Amino acid sequence: MRHERVLLEVIATTVADATAAARGGADRLELVTAMGEGGLTPSIGLIEAVVEAVDLPVNVIVRPHSRSFTYDSNDFAVMLRDVRAAKRAGAHAVVIGMLTPSREVDREGLQRAIDAADGMPLTFHRAFDEARDLMEAFDVLLGFDAVTNVLTSGGKPSVLDAQAQIEALVQRAHNTHCTVLAGAGLTVDRVGPFVGVTQVRAVHFGSGVRVDGKGLAPVDEDKVRRVRTLLDA
Structure with a gap:
């Protein structure tokens, strides 16, 4: 079990990002727009173009605005349309998350998204980090077979x-259908020791593999390649 390859997911915001990440050895993309706002739903044109451009799974964020992770009925109507549209455009999965006003997983909203996804897997995104109790929220998510990844920084601004x-979440996820996807604040220099300590099997990079480490800069293919090499070591 110890020798399985650590999955590397890279955020892409353009076709150029996607192809650079693919050349560098990324295993999967998270496609977003508005990275400065934490990532919002990308356009249909971008989804289609990226799916055509790379031979990698493209996971598409469905997040209608950056105000909060608590959504009203209009927000949900938009999100469910976007889930279906992303699937038609060739997405491998959608990246989505929703909380109740009391900061618990919105089970009803999540089920609606799963129904709209119609067999497509879901990653529950960093809305998770704003949950009242991370372990309780994780246990709720484990009750949904469609949720195959939980993207988390462990409730901190930086996962480091x-x-x-x-480490505790990874242990909780052991022998389940769900993978802990660790992200936010990972850097090329720190990823090796971080994976060694936590035993996490999937990592998520944004700014850490971009030019000058800036979130709004392009993906740096060489940085992606260095991370891939370190993960394989």
Whole structure:
């Protein structure tokens, strides 16, 4: 079990990002727009173009605005349309998350998204990190077979400050259908020790594999390649 390859997911915001990440050895893309707002739903044109451009699974974020992770009926109507549209455009999965006003997983909203996805898997995104109790929220998500990944920074702004939390979540996910996808704040220099300590099997990079480490800069193919090499070591 120990020798399975660690999955590397890279955020792409353009076709150029996607192809650079693919050349560098990424295993999967998370496609977003508005990375400065934490990622919002990309256009249909972008989804279709990226799916055509790379031979990698393209996971598409469905997030209608950056105000909060608590959505009203209009927000949900938009999100469910976007889930169906992303699937038609060739997405491998959607990346989505929703909380109740009391900061628990919105089970009803999640089920509606799963129904709209119609067999397509879901990643529950970093709305998870704003949940009242991470372990309780994780247990709720484990009750949904369609949720195959949970993207988390362990409840901290940087996942590098949440190694104990990630380690605990990884242990909780052991022998389940769900993978802990660790992200936010990972850097090329720190990823090796971080994976060693936490035993996490999937990592998510945004700014850490971009030119000058800036979130709004392009993906740096060489940085992606260095991360891939370190993960394979």
